[in-house]
Amino acid sequence: MREPKIGGFSERLNSQAEARKALLEKFKPKPTVRPAEFETSAQKKARELEEIRARRAAEKEEARIRAEQAEAERQEAMANDEQLQLELKRQERKDRKAAAKAEARARREAKSASRRG
Helix, strand or coil: CCCCCCCCHHHHHHHHHHHHHHHHHHHCCCCCCCCCCCCCHHHHHHHHHHHHHHHHHHHHHHHHHHHHHHHHHHHHHHHHCHHHHHHHHHHHHHHHHHHHHHHHHHHHHHHHHHHHC
């Protein structure tokens, strides 16, 4: 005689009832896990806003430091560059001569205007 895979009628009914219970168990509401400290949406938004402000301030400070370092490097490179120093001196001399020329022209025009008028 061979043995049946599932026992008799009562075993089938029991296994069917267990399966039904397991299926219904999935639909039962589960208890919710509540945080120990409840944070409202306004508090959450304020906290996130504060984090963003702090991060932006840090980025801004970092950018300012980088700009200062770049400016210092540029100043040092300019001081070390003799050719650039000569060009700056020439440009300064040209600017002085142009200013003196413009001043002399203004005096001449003022003098000639006083003769005419």
